[in-house]
Amino acid sequence: xxxxxxxxxxxxxxxxxxxxxxxDYTNSMFDYFLxxxxxxxxxxxxxxxxxxxxxxxxxxxxxxxxxKSAKHLSLHxxxxxxxxxxxxxxxxxxxxGFQKLVFGTGTRLLVSP
Amino acid sequence: EPEVTQTPSHQVxxxxxxxxxxxxxxxxxxxxxxxxxxxxxxxxxxxxxxxNEISEKSEIFDDQFSVERPDGxxxxxxIRSTKLEDSAMYFCASSALKTGREQYFGxxxxxxxx
Numbered sequence: 250x251x252x253x254x255x256x257x258x259x260x261x262x263x264x265x266x267x268x269x270x271x272x273d274y275t276n277s278m279f280d281y282f283l284x285x286x287x288x289x290x291x292x293x294x295x296x297x298x299x300x301x302x303x304x305x306x307x308x309x310x311x312x313x314x315x316x317k318s319a320k321h322l323s324l325h326x327x328x329x330x331x332x333x334x335x336x337x338x339x340x341x342x343x344x345x346g347f348q349k350l351v352f353g354t355g356t357r358l359l360v361s362p
Numbered sequence: 363e364p365e366v367t368q369t370p371s372h373q374v375x376x377x378x379x380x381x382x383x384x385x386x387x388x389x390x391x392x393x394x395x396x397x398x399x400x401x402x403x404x405x406x407x408x409x410x411x412x413x414n415e416i417s418e419k420s421e422i423f424d425d426q427f428s429v430e431r432p433d434g435x436x437x438x439x440x441i442r443s444t445k446l447e448d449s450a451m452y453f454c455a456s457s458a459l460k461t462g463r464e465q466y467f468g469x470x471x472x473x474x475x476x
Contacts, residue, residue, distance in 0.1 A: 281463055292453050292467035349407035350465060
């Protein structure tokens with residue numbers, strides 16, 4: 250079951266630069282996407298989401314872009330800070346009942362000073 | 363800021379034993395979920411719960427698993443007879459929205475089955 254894929258297991262960027270985390274999905278029934286950040290020994294923390302009727306959503310330093318035709322979304326963090334170092338998961342959700350979130354495998358982001 | 367809490371943080375049990383993992387969702391949330399993450403793997407959905415009944419469950423959530431909301435605040439996951447492969451982090455989540463958009467996760471319980 251690879252409905253949500255994050256093909257880059259890790260990403261390293263310097264403080265102040267842009268971090269771009271990518272996510273691809275195969276399930277056309279997803280109509281909502283979410284990004285979560287996870288530190289070791291903690292639960293996923295909700296970051297930002299986007300509905301499939303939009304192509305961009307921005308919240309402070311975080312922007313999510315959605316390309317429905319390519320079934321691709323990305324999370325941009327600008328400027329990146331060392332505290333952003335964590336594992337980032339994208340997740341898809343379907344508008345059917347109390348739907349589950351389907352998570353990708355995560356990308357470990359390391360922001361160096 | 364309201365948060366989801368889970369107890370215990372770590373549970374060690376022997377194969378075949380029953381375990382109960384406990385969660386206190388955010389107080390005004392009505393939709394509750396359990397997920398698990400086996401070491402090195404993705405976070406996987408187990409079950410969703412609303413209005414005192416299961417609304418959806420995954421194929422992982424077999425007869426060995428059950429969920430309950432015994433009172434107005436707690437939400438529990440019971441594994442009747444644990445197997446080695448049940449070792450994982452178990453996350454509880456809750457949301458205020460029917461379609462489970464923004465789900466808020468607890469810190470997790472690490473279950474180790476020996």
